[in-house]
Amino acid sequence: MAATTETVLGVFAHVDTTVKALEELRARGYHDLTVYTPVPVHEIEDVLERDRPVSRVRLFTLIGGLTGTCSGFLLTIWSAMQWGLVTGGKPVASIPPFVIIAFELTILFGGLATVLGVVTLGRLPRLRPTPTYDPRFTNDRFGVAVHCPPGRGGSVRDILRTAGAEEVRP
């Protein structure tokens, strides 16, 4: 089966050359890009995040946190009602102390859901490295992988080289 897309990787040593390549690629209509960076870089994010919605991790946090709040109140109120024991002349379902349990569970469930969000949305864990990945990307090199229709590889290579890639493959 013939490949439906072609992938070209450019390796950069500098942030400004990477940004130049990204701008040029986007101007030419290549939007299917994977950019590898050793650290999150604002300049690169600025280019990439321009037309993307905010990461959905926050939705995980919200749902997790609310689940925690509800389960905290449910656990405490429900279990207090199981044995309606009046202590200190206070209501059986005494909300102020139960807020503490609900608060702690909000943080606990919210935090765990956040991690779940980071892992699932970031497609982790990844059992095999993606073909374009290079170990230098966790050190001091930046990578731009362009996924383009077959036959367009030549022009992509030109763009990457002109922008200042120190290595282009294949």
Added chain:
Amino acid sequence: MATPGTRAPAPTYADVNRDVLRTLAPPGNLYFGWMCVVGLLLAAGFLAWTWQIYIGMGAAGKRAPQMWAMYITTFVFWIGIGHAGTLISAVLYLFRARWRTSIYRAAEAMTIFAVLTAGLFPLIHAGRMWFAYFLMPYANQRYLWPNFRSPLVWDVFAISTYLSISTVFFIVGLVPDIAALRDASTGWRRRIYAVLSLGWEGSDNQWRHYRRGYGLLAALATPLVLSVHSVVSWDFAMALVPGWHSTLFAPFFVDGAIFSGFAMVVVLVLPMRHFFRLHAYITDRHLDAMAKLILVTGMVLTYFYICEIFTAWYSGDVFERASLFWKVTKSYAWALWLMYFCNCVSPLILFFRRARTNVVVLYAVSILVLIGMWFERFNIIVPSLGHDFYPYTWGIYVPTLTDSMIIVGSFAWFFLLFLGFIRVMPSLSIVEVKEVLDPPLKEGGHGGHH
């Protein structure tokens, strides 16, 4: 201004990887010597614990009314130590304090190991620790649930949430660094790091969710850290014991926790910097910033001490006044005055800039602060319990060899975990240190833009 070094030129990205990998090289004899000392002390602690289980709690000097004594003192001490780690990793992250990057990993590791150490004490103190699962919230065979109005139950929730969230936060921060270790190592190490890194590649999609998630975790950890020591303080403040029953306790405990935690960060980071030769990353500026935080939290603590004395007097309550008078003049007065010296007087030398960046002075002050903060918890627990409402419930606590050995063992346990950690994992965050460096530019050189 992004250069972390004062003399040498700023490190490059590759320098950071190289310098952090250097810390993972096979250690020398000195390291194994320390590990042996720590291991022996830990063994002694376990021996003492075994003895206590065999003999009973009397072996630990527990006699009414002194049923809390050194175990709960040390429990609160360790929980407090943890707080500075979260403060550095979460609160200073939200405030974008750039100096935190080169110490936050060590501080975060400190948090987790401190909470793990603290977590031992409820077990040790429970006596029949094989019933520790009673702490979990579930119904007993008569369908009676735990009393959620009890501060001790709040404590279980607060501490276990704190441990879980700190651990998760710590692991999330480690993932990109472990990926860097994976890419730089070979053989079985590479395989282990590959699994632990979850196959992290640093692609734009991964960073995008990672950054958002990390910020949210920091935002969750910030109120958590304030709540945990407040809840610990309510273990005391909810009781009617004179000297405990005060609304001052929550902020008083939180401030003291941060104060002692920063002292512990200094105690751990200074030798780390010396032995790993990390002077380019942990500079005088970092020491200065930590010393200032110790100074500020120390002065706030002094203010709380004054408030504590004032409210005891101003309440007009005869028991509060008697308890205070007994504390400052009788059996345990030496401990109280030692605490005042260590926590209120000794940090004042940090008003001088030269003292803040002087390694010896800073280290000495930090040790004094740790001693002072341990005694603070001692002074809250032992003299208050020993002198409450009725003379026939008064009583003195005398430490025994057994509980002293267990306390020493807890320190050994903490240092064993920390020493082990710094040899297998990056004790300096590769990613975060790089983030505050100037990114490599082809044109214009070092822009210093951020």
